[in-house]
Every structure is written in C-alpha cells, then in structure tokens.
Amino acid sequence: MGDEDVDGKCKIMSACSSAKLFLFMVPLVVVSGFVFVNIGPKNPSSFLTSLSTNHLSPPLLPSSPSLPSASAPSPSPGTSSLSTKVETIQGDYNRTIKLNPVNISSTSSNVTSTASLKVMKKRVVSNLEKIEFALQKARLSIKTASMDDPVDDPDYVPLGPMYWNAKVFHRSYLEMEKNFKIFVYKEGEPPLFHDGPCKSIYSMEGNFIYEMETDTRFRTNNPDKAHVFYLPLSVVKMVRYVYERDSHDFSPIRKTVRDYIDLVGDKYPYWNRSIGADHFILSCHDWGPEASFSHPHLGQNSIRALCNANTSERFKPRKDVSIPEINLITGSLKGLVGGPSPSSRPILAFFAGGVHGPVRPVLLQHWEDKDNDIRVHKYLPKGTSYSDMMRNSKFCICPSGYEVASPRIVEALYSGCVPVLINSGYVPPFSDVLNWASFSVIVSVEDIPNLKTILTSISPRQYLRMYRRVLKVRRHFEVNSPAKRFDVFHMILHSIWVRRLNVRIREV
Structure with missing residues (x-):
C-alpha cells in the first residue's frame, strides 16, 4: 500500500482503529529505533552518521552534497528506468538525525487495515531489503557502543586519544567482521584485472587484490548477499600495458574502465540498481582519481579507495576512502618495523x-x-x-x-x-x-x-x-600475508564498510 493511499483513506480514525494502529506501530518503532552514531571527529565531514526518516528528501549538509537519486546526474540510456533509489546518510557525529527505515512519520495518522496487514505479511522480502535491514541493525549496535563498557577482544582493544571514539570504532569493526560481505566481479583477465603490483610504491593495489581474491571471510560468491561490489581493476597495470608512454593520451585507460563497467552493468543488475553507489575500486597510482572519472557514475557515486586522497582533485571524504601509500620493495615488512627508544x-x-x-x-x-x-x-x-x-x-x-x-x-x-x-x-x-x-x-x-x-x-x-x-x-x-585483524587490509575494509553504512539503497 502506497503512502498516497494511507493519507487519502485514513485521515479520520475510530477509537478501535486507533488502538489497532498503536499495536501495529509499537513493534515497528522499537525495531527501527533512533540511531545516533558517533565514531569520528566533531565536524561536518564525518562518516558514520545517522539516517533521515524522510525517503523523499534526505537531509543535506552544505559542505558535502549527497549522492544523487536515480534522477541525478542524468543517467545513461541503460539506466534511465532504475528500480531503486540511493540516499546518503547525512549529519555529523554529534548532531544526530533519526533513523526510521519503515518510513512512519511521527506526525502522520496512517492506518493499515486488517486486510492490508495480511497482504503485507504475505509479501516476499527482497534480498536488498534484507541487506538494508541488517545494515540498519548494525548502525543501531554501533550507536549503543558509546554507552556500553569496552568489549573484551583477544587480539586488540582500541583505546586512547589516537581514536576519535575508540568504543564505537571497535563495535563497528566487530559488526563488520560479523556481517560484511563483498562480491568480487569475476570478469576481466590479468594483468589489467585481478592483478596488481606487490613490490613497489603502488604495492597496496596488488596486495589488496590478492587478499580479496584469496579471502574467505568477507568475500561472497552470491551477489544477492553482498553489501558492496569490488571492481578488481589495476590502474598501475593499465598505465603499463594500455597507456602509450609519453603520448599524453589518457583515452585508452578511460575506454578500458568504461568498457569494464558496461560489461558488468549489462551482465548483472547490481550496478544499475544503485547507480554504482555500492561499488568500489582501489587505486594507489597517481592517476587513480582521473581513471575513476572514466565513467561518470564511478567517479560521482562509487566508493573510491585512493592513495592520492586530494580534496582539490574531487576526493570526497564522506564517500571516498584514503588509503596509505606503502613502498614494499621486497614485498614484505621484514626489517621495516621497529626502531630505538x-x-x-x-x-x-x-x-x-x-x-x-x-x-x-x-x-x-x-x-x-x-x-x-x-x-x-x-x-x-x-x-x-x-x-x-x-x-x-x-x-x-x-x-x-x-x-x-x-x-x-x-x-x-x-x-x-x-x-x-x-x-x-x-x-x-x-x-x-x-x-x-x-x-x-x-x-x-x-x-x-x-x-x-x-x-x-x-x-x-x-x-x-x-x-x-x-x-x-x-x-x-602493517601489511600481513595472510592479513591479520586490525591491519591495513582490514582497516581499508572497515573504511569501505563505513561508507556503505552511509548510504541506503531502496527499491521503488
């Protein structure tokens, strides 16, 4: 039943129907709750935030425009009739906004009849709705961490002023370990895809790709269960094998990226479903930001994990991820970590x-x-x-x-x-x-x-x-092989997890 039907038919309620409405809404309100997430710095460029209740007009911060809905930017012909809507979760860590994914307005007088309730019970919940509900639960859990005692952890308990909010970060990390699933597109052949350097200044590209290819904890082979989708391209390899040296012609790289996105967009429904908002790339090459704008929705909507995290080059801290540049000449940390008092x-x-x-x-x-x-x-x-x-x-x-x-x-x-x-x-x-x-x-x-x-x-x-x-x-x-909890690989994953918590994709 649409909101228009509810508003049109239920302006005047009997005492009986009011009581039924109360009994129906209480569990929904309890489930949805109010989420106040506080993990980061006290400024408008924070990341883990709470979500607006209004599906039609998500709140905006002047300093950081939200991801567009299906109508902006102008979609390509292949995405003109999208069946989902992307919303950003706005706000900062201390200025909280209500989370109410069931879209029950506090001022509305909505009523659902008994017959309608039966219809709702029979409706099949989509995979996307299950994913978004799980993310909603994770946000609520992360919020409550600020009021709970520190969680025991056999490996590491974040403490101290190095963290904006150590307890919330720890809870968010544990929620990531428990829930986060990533689908790696299998399309594409090495060396441009599923490959990258592991013994150079760009080593994070190759190390991350390798860990994702061999990971069993976060990677899923079922895209319907994935929270995010990884586009396993290597800009370093494209510069080496596609770009003609000293030509100053970037078009071959642009075409390679664009063709790959068109390929997965035609083969799977997930790119078009979110206009790329739940997809991510990772690049440590200087040209990573430029390559990401080979496709307008990749640069504008997708999560970009970049070493070259420069706000003057369209890096958006709310949406994108800054990753460390690590020069692993030998491919390992041997002899690199440690020093005198x-x-x-x-x-x-x-x-x-x-x-x-x-x-x-x-x-x-x-x-x-x-x-x-x-x-x-x-x-x-x-x-x-x-x-x-x-x-x-x-x-x-x-x-x-x-x-x-x-x-x-x-x-x-x-x-x-x-x-x-x-x-x-x-x-x-x-x-x-x-x-x-x-x-x-x-x-x-x-x-x-x-x-x-x-x-x-x-x-x-x-x-x-x-x-x-x-x-x-x-x-x-620290780079470990295999990766260890709280190391650079898992911190990159956590940053991507946080950005995914910042958006909600809903079917319309």
Missing part, C-alpha cells in the same frame, strides 16, 4: 627526497643543509642510510610531492618516528577513525619557516605521548 634518537627532524611538487621546494629553500637539528637533504650524504636516519630521528618530515600522498608517512610509523605532515588538501588514511593530531604534527606550508620553533615547542612529555601512540597505531598500517 626516544633517548636513542639524537636528531630532531629528518627529510631526504627529490624536489618536485609545490611543497618540497619551499622546505628545501628554508632548511636544506642549514641546521644540525633539522636534517633536510635533497640527496643523502654518501654512506648514509635512509632508514637509519629515520630511526635516529624524533620527527620525520613528510611533505607532499607531485601528489599529496607519501610513503614516508608509513615509513615514519614503522620506524617509531613521529610524522610531520606538510601538505594542502590531503586527507590522511583512516581519518574517520584515527585522530592524526594525537600522534603526528600537522604543519601548513606557510609555517615551514617556523618548523624548528613548532617542533621544539613540543615538550619532552608530550613527545613521549606521541611516540607511544605511534607504536600503538602502526598496527593499522
């Missing part, structure tokens, strides 16, 4: 690297070979070990290059060196969960001349706190 770190700050991008020239102009405490080099002195310099430094300077991401951030964490982030428009990895200001120093480009003053103003006591937090938080950036 703070008392054995005589160097205040260190950086060595090429001059490219807008930030590094400023850094070298002010600090290259000019201070014994701030060791900034374009090239390391002969016989000097880069990794030893990081291990002997209290702070490791991580400026942006051509792109905002840098493997130095993770290298610093691995070495027990407090990162100093200098960039513009960069969203650090997992910042929906992690409070980067608690274990790193964030410096604007304009403050580069004051770098030593900023670092020396940090008291020894505060530095020790930050150092200990670095040691605790680096587990979230």
Whole structure:
C-alpha cells in the first residue's frame, strides 16, 4: 500500500482503529529505533552518521552534497528506468538525525487495515531489503557502543586519544567482521584485472587484490548477499600495458574502465540498481582519481579507495576512502618495523627526497643543509642510510610531492618516528577513525619557516605521548600475508564498510 493511499483513506480514525494502529506501530518503532552514531571527529565531514526518516528528501549538509537519486546526474540510456533509489546518510557525529527505515512519520495518522496487514505479511522480502535491514541493525549496535563498557577482544582493544571514539570504532569493526560481505566481479583477465603490483610504491593495489581474491571471510560468491561490489581493476597495470608512454593520451585507460563497467552493468543488475553507489575500486597510482572519472557514475557515486586522497582533485571524504601509500620493495615488512627508544634518537627532524611538487621546494629553500637539528637533504650524504636516519630521528618530515600522498608517512610509523605532515588538501588514511593530531604534527606550508620553533615547542612529555601512540597505531598500517585483524587490509575494509553504512539503497 502506497503512502498516497494511507493519507487519502485514513485521515479520520475510530477509537478501535486507533488502538489497532498503536499495536501495529509499537513493534515497528522499537525495531527501527533512533540511531545516533558517533565514531569520528566533531565536524561536518564525518562518516558514520545517522539516517533521515524522510525517503523523499534526505537531509543535506552544505559542505558535502549527497549522492544523487536515480534522477541525478542524468543517467545513461541503460539506466534511465532504475528500480531503486540511493540516499546518503547525512549529519555529523554529534548532531544526530533519526533513523526510521519503515518510513512512519511521527506526525502522520496512517492506518493499515486488517486486510492490508495480511497482504503485507504475505509479501516476499527482497534480498536488498534484507541487506538494508541488517545494515540498519548494525548502525543501531554501533550507536549503543558509546554507552556500553569496552568489549573484551583477544587480539586488540582500541583505546586512547589516537581514536576519535575508540568504543564505537571497535563495535563497528566487530559488526563488520560479523556481517560484511563483498562480491568480487569475476570478469576481466590479468594483468589489467585481478592483478596488481606487490613490490613497489603502488604495492597496496596488488596486495589488496590478492587478499580479496584469496579471502574467505568477507568475500561472497552470491551477489544477492553482498553489501558492496569490488571492481578488481589495476590502474598501475593499465598505465603499463594500455597507456602509450609519453603520448599524453589518457583515452585508452578511460575506454578500458568504461568498457569494464558496461560489461558488468549489462551482465548483472547490481550496478544499475544503485547507480554504482555500492561499488568500489582501489587505486594507489597517481592517476587513480582521473581513471575513476572514466565513467561518470564511478567517479560521482562509487566508493573510491585512493592513495592520492586530494580534496582539490574531487576526493570526497564522506564517500571516498584514503588509503596509505606503502613502498614494499621486497614485498614484505621484514626489517621495516621497529626502531630505538626516544633517548636513542639524537636528531630532531629528518627529510631526504627529490624536489618536485609545490611543497618540497619551499622546505628545501628554508632548511636544506642549514641546521644540525633539522636534517633536510635533497640527496643523502654518501654512506648514509635512509632508514637509519629515520630511526635516529624524533620527527620525520613528510611533505607532499607531485601528489599529496607519501610513503614516508608509513615509513615514519614503522620506524617509531613521529610524522610531520606538510601538505594542502590531503586527507590522511583512516581519518574517520584515527585522530592524526594525537600522534603526528600537522604543519601548513606557510609555517615551514617556523618548523624548528613548532617542533621544539613540543615538550619532552608530550613527545613521549606521541611516540607511544605511534607504536600503538602502526598496527593499522602493517601489511600481513595472510592479513591479520586490525591491519591495513582490514582497516581499508572497515573504511569501505563505513561508507556503505552511509548510504541506503531502496527499491521503488
């Protein structure tokens, strides 16, 4: 029965019908409840949020437009008559919005007759409705975590100021482990699909693809049970095998991405069902953002897990996922994790690297070979070990290059060196969960001349706190094979899980 029928037929109710309505609505209200999710920072760019009750007009935040419904952006001919509607869950972690997926307005006088109730009971619940109901339950569970005692966990219990809300993150992570299912499209052949580099600066592409291909916990072979759908393409491989070097012609990559989405869109109903909103890609190549806009709905609607998480290049923190750039030269962490205690770190700050991008020239102009405490080099002195310099430094300077991401951030964490982030428009990895200001120093480009003053103003006591937090938080950036709980693979999955909680796909 549609809302129009209810509103048209049930404006005036008898006492009997009112009582029946009350008995019918109470369990629905109890089931739907009010969900107030609080997992992240206290600002409008938060992620785990609550959902509007109004199906027709989901609430919007001026700073972050919602995903379009089926009518916007203009769909391609193949998606002009969609049978679903996508809604974003808006709000921030402390400004809460009601969740009421059964769409019972608090001011409406809706009545359902006994005959209609029988019809409703006989109606078959779709797979999509089951999925959305399970996500609704997960949101409610995550909300209640902020009021519960910490959950015992044999592996790790998140605690401390490194997390915006440790208990809520932990509950969300456990809900992910319990519920989250991912369908990996089988279409496509290596090396462009189902393959990626594992021993380079782009190693996260290959490592993630490999883990997804071999995973048995989160991967499902039944797409009707999937919460999200993975498009297993590798932009790195496309640059190598499809792009003609120095041609400056990006069209072959665009065509490859577009053809793949058209293929899965024609073969399966899921892409068109959500206009791509429950699909995701992962790319660590600098051209990942550009490749994602090869198809308008992929760039606009889908979840994009990117190393190059630059807001000036259309990265949307509410929808997209920032992942760490990790340079695994040997393909493993052997010899990369660990370092001396703070008392054995005589160097205040260190950086060595090429001059490219807008930030590094400023850094070298002010600090290259000019201070014994701030060791900034374009090239390391002969016989000097880069990794030893990081291990002997209290702070490791991580400026942006051509792109905002840098493997130095993770290298610093691995070495027990407090990162100093200098960039513009960069969203650090997992910042929906992690409070980067608690274990790193964030410096604007304009403050580069004051770098030593900023670092020396940090008291020894505060530095020790930050150092200990670095040691605790680096587990979230470690690459393991097979993957381990709370490591980088699972943190990426959790970020995707959170973005899926941020949208609701409903049949219309």
